[in-house]
Amino acid sequence: MTRLPGWVEYGVLPLINLLMAFTVAGLVVALIGEDPFAALAVMINGAFVYEGGIGYTLYYATNFIFTGLAVAVAFQAKLFNIGGEGQAYLGGLGALLVCLAMDAWAPGLLVIPLAILGAALFGAAWAMIPGWLQAYRGSHVVITTIMFNFIAAGLMVGLLSGALMRGGQSNPESRPIAEAARLPFVHDVLGALGIEAAQSPLNLAFPVALLACVVVWVLIWRTRWGFALRTMGESEPAARYAGINVPRMIVTAMALSGALAGLMAINTLLGAQGKVTVNFPAGFGFTGIAVALMGRSHPVGVLMAALLFGALYQGGAELDFEFKTITREMVLLIQGLIILFSGALAFMFVPWLTRLVERT
Amino acid sequence: MVAPALKMSGVTKRFGPVLANDRVDLQVAPGTIHGIIGENGAGKSTLVSILYGFHAADEGEIEITGRPVTIRDSADAIGHGVGMVHQHFMLVPNFTVLENVMLGAEGGLLLKSGRAAARAELDRLARDYGLEVDPDAIVEELPVGLQQRVEILKALRRGAQILILDEPTGVLTPAETERFFDILRNLRAQGVTILLITHKLQEIIAVTDDVTVLRGGRVVGRRATAETTRDELAELMVGAKTPAIVNRGQESQGEAVISAENLTWRDLRGVARLEDVSLTLRAGEILGLAGVSGNGQSELLDVLSGVSPVQEGRIRVGAREITRTASANPAEMRRLGVGHVPEDRHRCGLVLGFEARANAVLGYHNGPNAGPGLFLSLRAMERHCTALIKRFDVRPGAPRLRAGGFSGGNQQKLVIGREIEAEPKAMLIGQPTRGVDIGGIAAIHAEILARRAAGCAILLVSVELEEIFALSDRIAVINDGRIVGETPRRDADVKTIGLMMAGVSRNAPEAAA
Numbered sequence: 083m084t085r086l087p088g089w090v091e092y093g094v095l096p097l098i099n100l101l102m103a104f105t106v107a108g109l110v111v112a113l114i115g116e117d118p119f120a121a122l123a124v125m126i127n128g129a130f131v132y133e134g135g136i137g138y139t140l141y142y143a144t145n146f147i148f149t150g151l152a153v154a155v156a157f158q159a160k161l162f163n164i165g166g167e168g169q170a171y172l173g174g175l176g177a178l179l180v181c182l183a184m185d186a187w188a189p190g191l192l193v194i195p196l197a198i199l200g201a202a203l204f205g206a207a208w209a210m211i212p213g214w215l216q217a218y219r220g221s222h223v224v225i226t227t228i229m230f231n232f233i234a235a236g237l238m239v240g241l242l243s244g245a246l247m248r249g250g251q252s253n254p255e256s257r258p259i260a261e262a263a264r265l266p267f268v269h270d271v272l273g274a275l276g277i278e279a280a281q282s283p284l285n286l287a288f289p290v291a292l293l294a295c296v297v298v299w300v301l302i303w304r305t306r307w308g309f310a311l312r313t314m315g316e317s318e319p320a321a322r323y324a325g326i327n328v329p330r331m332i333v334t335a336m337a338l339s340g341a342l343a344g345l346m347a348i349n350t351l352l353g354a355q356g357k358v359t360v361n362f363p364a365g366f367g368f369t370g371i372a373v374a375l376m377g378r379s380h381p382v383g384v385l386m387a388a389l390l391f392g393a394l395y396q397g398g399a400e401l402d403f404e405f406k407t408i409t410r411e412m413v414l415l416i417q418g419l420i421i422l423f424s425g426a427l428a429f430m431f432v433p434w435l436t437r438l439v440e441r442t
Numbered sequence: 443m444v445a446p447a448l449k450m451s452g453v454t455k456r457f458g459p460v461l462a463n464d465r466v467d468l469q470v471a472p473g474t475i476h477g478i479i480g481e482n483g484a485g486k487s488t489l490v491s492i493l494y495g496f497h498a499a500d501e502g503e504i505e506i507t508g509r510p511v512t513i514r515d516s517a518d519a520i521g522h523g524v525g526m527v528h529q530h531f532m533l534v535p536n537f538t539v540l541e542n543v544m545l546g547a548e549g550g551l552l553l554k555s556g557r558a559a560a561r562a563e564l565d566r567l568a569r570d571y572g573l574e575v576d577p578d579a580i581v582e583e584l585p586v587g588l589q590q591r592v593e594i595l596k597a598l599r600r601g602a603q604i605l606i607l608d609e610p611t612g613v614l615t616p617a618e619t620e621r622f623f624d625i626l627r628n629l630r631a632q633g634v635t636i637l638l639i640t641h642k643l644q645e646i647i648a649v650t651d652d653v654t655v656l657r658g659g660r661v662v663g664r665r666a667t668a669e670t671t672r673d674e675l676a677e678l679m680v681g682a683k684t685p686a687i688v689n690r691g692q693e694s695q696g697e698a699v700i701s702a703e704n705l706t707w708r709d710l711r712g713v714a715r716l717e718d719v720s721l722t723l724r725a726g727e728i729l730g731l732a733g734v735s736g737n738g739q740s741e742l743l744d745v746l747s748g749v750s751p752v753q754e755g756r757i758r759v760g761a762r763e764i765t766r767t768a769s770a771n772p773a774e775m776r777r778l779g780v781g782h783v784p785e786d787r788h789r790c791g792l793v794l795g796f797e798a799r800a801n802a803v804l805g806y807h808n809g810p811n812a813g814p815g816l817f818l819s820l821r822a823m824e825r826h827c828t829a830l831i832k833r834f835d836v837r838p839g840a841p842r843l844r845a846g847g848f849s850g851g852n853q854q855k856l857v858i859g860r861e862i863e864a865e866p867k868a869m870l871i872g873q874p875t876r877g878v879d880i881g882g883i884a885a886i887h888a889e890i891l892a893r894r895a896a897g898c899a900i901l902l903v904s905v906e907l908e909e910i911f912a913l914s915d916r917i918a919v920i921n922d923g924r925i926v927g928e929t930p931r932r933d934a935d936v937k938t939i940g941l942m943m944a945g946v947s948r949n950a951p952e953a954a955a
Contacts, residue, residue: 304817309800309807316793322749323782323790324805325773 090435096424098431103419110415114407121401121408128400129393137268137282143392144349147291149370150388151298152343154379158302159335160315165212165227166343167367168234169205173344174358175238176204177351178256185260193263198348205344206337208234213336217329223336242360255359265352285353294342295381311335343367375425445508447472447635448604453502455488462488464659475626475636477646480656481679481879486639490606494526495519525602527593529609535582539575540564543596567598572628587618605629606637611645615734616940623649643672655679679880691915691931696725699868699899700780704755707741715741717923723868723899730914731903734943738923739903740785743872747782748775776805781861785872791857794846799827801845802860834859835885851882858889868899875909887913907936919943
């Protein structure tokens with residue numbers, strides 16, 4: 083079979099898939115008696131045009147970048163890490179512990195990097211356990227990472243309503259961390275530079291996420307370690323033949339994946355909220371799977387998919403606000419359709435496109 | 443004149459831009475054994491795929507016993523009395539012979555009546571064709587030769603009058619091959635028409651009545667076997683004379699580069715795959731390891747190359763002694779100067795989804811060829827790969843083509859080239875020419891001989907006895923995990939080695955009878 087040219091495979095094909103998803107979603111909107119084009123306009127306005135809209139879009143995208151990269155890295159090693167949710171949760175614990183211990187006396191310039199490191203380390207550790215269990219004990223990571231999500235949830239609820247609970251309150255959440263230990267909001271940074279920007283939760287975790295994309299790309303595609311990881315992902319026998327320590331590689335790949343998921347916590351803890359609340363990962367860990375699928379497990383793809391999902395998330399909230407008959411579930415439906423068309427049915431139009439390309 | 447059992451005329455098949463079959467005409471007289479011979483990629487497999495309904499021909503007609511037919515799928519083929527025995531058997535390993543033969547023709551809702559009918563049927567076939575197999579034996583426990591017999595029985599039971607055999611002897615010992623030929627002659631005597639697809643000339647000469655030669659998708663010759671010679675057929679196949687390698691072998695007095703001492707290796711179930719294996723490879727010689735596949739060759743290569751850990755015994759490479767406690771992984775073995783061309787290049791030797799330039803550093807990705815510094819350098823990889831492609835004449839010379847896009851022979855040149863480029867002191871080479879066409883074989887053999895001349899110690903593992911004889915200086919035979927004999931090449935003869943491969947020298951009451 084002839085291969086499609088790159089611009090068709092990575093450009094035209096995803097666009098067609100997206101178009102299909104939106105067409106079907108539009109039909110559903112029409113079915114419940116609303117104007118699909120009006121709904122689309124609301125979504126686009128909500129995500130990009132309204133005051134603060136774009137900030138929210140990028141804020142959500144930050145979450146999706148971290149969790150999407152986490153899944154993508156594991157995919158490159160042919161590991162299916164669906165424990166991003168739990169790893170992000172534990173990442174919150176790691177960053178929180180650093181803040182609780184240091185924010186009273188240490189300057190932000192010291193606390194913030196250490197907190198970021200704490201988030202990555204805790205996320206990595208939480209993913210390494212399933213990795214180790216698969217590498218040396220043969221328990222599949224799909225099963226164990228799911229289970230570890232539940233364990234993480236239980237552990238965190240226990241801690242947030244116990245040892246780490248904010249004194250004198252009845253909410254299961256940590257005390258707010260010191261202002262100095264928080265990542266500045268982008269609107270504040272821009273404001274300091276004299277640029278007027280609408281308020282939004284977008285904070286400096288976003289550039290960290292962009293940096294993570296670059297680091298992941300370099301690590302996976304330009305280092306010897308990444309070469310070994312991709313070799314293992316493509317063919318385990320070939321990896322063994324090449325002298326790659328496969329079990330160790332499984333553990334380290336999971337560690338990197340978990341670290342990226344753990345970093346999601348800095349966007350909420352150090353950024354928007356300033357504290358750890360119950361269930362703060364709020365499904366972003368799971369949606370990371372869809373982001374990685376749509377992004378074809380490549381940092382550039384993940385970035386694009388994360389922006390799209392961020393826009394959907396924000397635009398969807400607006401949709402919920404504007405239309406009586408359209409609820410948040412509609413956004414889930416659109417997300418589901420996008421996942422269906424760009425994940426599960428990603429290659430549905432390939433034979434047709436191939437014929438088209440061959441004819442020209 | 444009797445209508446031919448099978449007539450294909452003007453059959454053409456394209457795969458994209460590739461013309462796999464180009465106006466092929468084929469005529470097979472009933473009750474004969476007809477050979478189709480050609481190099482890999484000559485279009486043999488495509489032709490039989492069309493006949494068996496796996497592919498539809500773009501043009502051309504098929505007639506069976508004088509009547510034009512359309513074959514859309516294998517059910518059609520079976521309906522027209524065409525049966526096929528695939529190169530890789532299509533048997534359910536944990537079913538009995540009877541169950542395998544019934545598969546797809548169980549006859550009714552309940553198995554009982556179908557089973558009785560099938561048993562009677564098997565009995566009759568065994569009597570008529572001399573194809574005895576215990577119907578209640580579990581297939582995976584049978585030797586390969588008998589498994590093949592089950593495949594033939596399956597086809598015959600479906601009423602096959604034309605039997606297609608695709609590379610049937612690849613897995614058989616010389617003795618099994620002889621018995622297999624007897625079966626074919628027997629089937630012919632019973633009026634079955636046989637189409638034998640092979641790239642082995644001696645089989646064509648030994649058993650066929652007529653032969654059709656394919657090259658580049660076209661028929662380049664039709665001969666009555668009695669009126670042709672191996673040389674003529676070989677010439678037709680490759681389109682030019684191939685220089686025959688005459689080898690008498692020379693014993694090396696070189697130093698021992700790598701030696702195995704009393705290696706015993708058990709698989710996960712505790713079955714000994716290697717028992718007390720001792721071998722020494724000397725600089726400047728080729729030790730050929732002959733054996734029917736599955737007798738421990740793969741395990742030996744894995745242990746020697748570090749892919750599998752040493753369990754009992756030791757390996758010496760220079761001053762380094764490798765044991766269970768002092769293990770060495772493949773990366774260390776490479777550093778010690780032991781190159782490894784794995785038996786299965788698709789599974790181990792290459793990452794098919796990677797570009798050639800990435801494959802050219804597989805296993806050496808920590809070395810300078812993958813980049814001078816800390817990071818990988820695609821440019822360095824490409825430079826290295828381009829040099830490799832040039833030196834070993836890999837075609838097409840495209841370092842960015844995915845490994846899966848090369849033909850078998852060129853993939854193998856890529857693997858062998860990669861290992862040779864590292865200038866190893868010893869090379870472990872498994873099945874170097876499996877699935878490689880004649881032109882590729884010659885090139886690969888020349889490379890191996892050049893390595894020997896350069897003083898490399900080489901272990902050559904091959905199931906092709908011809909190859910072992912063509913290249914080796916010493917020949918060792920492995921059977922059931924043991925080295926059952928070792929002899930200098932000049933004292934070796936095919937018959938003795940063949941018998942040893944079949945385990946006759948030790949304990950084989952069957953062949954002695």
